[in-house]
Ligand code: HEM
């Protein structure tokens with residue numbers, strides 16, 4: 001997020017509102033509005049169109065182009081939203097500097113790695129051998 | 130100020146001896162709990178995609194887990210978490226516009242989010258089971 005939302009004093013001192021708080025706030029809400037549609041679509045369409053958690057039902061679902069694009073969108077937006085949200089939870093409850101840094105680092109890396117793996121999985125189901 | 134009396138309807142901050150449970154407190158903490166639950170749910174969804182891509186043998190234990198009692202109850206709870214977080218998330222977004230924050234309104238919508246979280250997974254389950 002750009003620093004334009006910071007206060008002039010914050011920008012000069014590079015403290016307070018010059019940090020990323022406002023950007024996170026906006027990002028959390030923009031991703032919430034996107035998820036309102038994408039995640040609701042996924043829950044309904046997965047529950048109603050797959051009969052049971054079988055391999056074939058899953059392949060069928062993922063290999064429809066509309067569903068594949070929807071899944072990739074869901075992965076990107078949900079993982080962004082939940083990373084921001086969980087960052088706030090960690091900041092609220094974890095106060096020991098080392099544990100806090102470690103959890104925040106984990107909260108950045110795990111969603112990134114998982115997102116890359118899951119998006120690759122959707123592509124593989126559609127274009128793999 | 131001489132003669133100033135305490136207005137009866139002045140808001141009082143929570144205090145050891147003057148405190149009662151408000152549904153809005155439950156709604157706030159539930160948003161966090163369901164958000165963390167959904168975090169787990171998304172990791173599960175991503176794991177599901179990856180074992181599917183890895184082929185039928187890799188999928189086998191995962192599918193058996195989902196079809197089993199823990200998996201089915203887990204999916205049901207995830208839908209409940211989602212329904213709550215969705216309804217209460219909309220509530221948050223409305224609050225952000227400055228609306229709906231009168232205590233009586235906030236309590237009504239908090240109850241609505243909780244009831245929705247109870248009703249929605251039952252409705253979806255019924256639709257999947259009996260909907261053909
Ligand atoms: C798979 C989907 C989702 C996941 C994994 C998720 C996860 C989270 C997490 C972990 C938080 C932080 C909780 C906290 O700080 O207390 C959060 C906050 C939030 N979520 Fe979600 N969420 C999802 C879907 C949604 C949807 C669909 C909406 C909108 C209707 C939404 C709206 C919000 C809002 C507005 C906040 C900020 C609440 C606040 O400021 O206290 N989320 N979410």
Ligand code: HEM
Nearest residue numbers: 092142143144145148153154155156157158159160161162
């Ligand atoms: C003077 C006393 C208190 C002050 C100034 C205070 C202030 C706050 C603030 C600023 C928040 C965050 C609100 C938000 O997320 O928008 C909060 C959340 C909360 N408060 Fe208090 N609070 C007080 C006492 C209490 C007490 C006595 C209880 C219950 C025993 C309580 C229960 C909660 C709960 C359950 C949340 C939501 C927590 C979460 O989302 O993780 N508070 N409080």
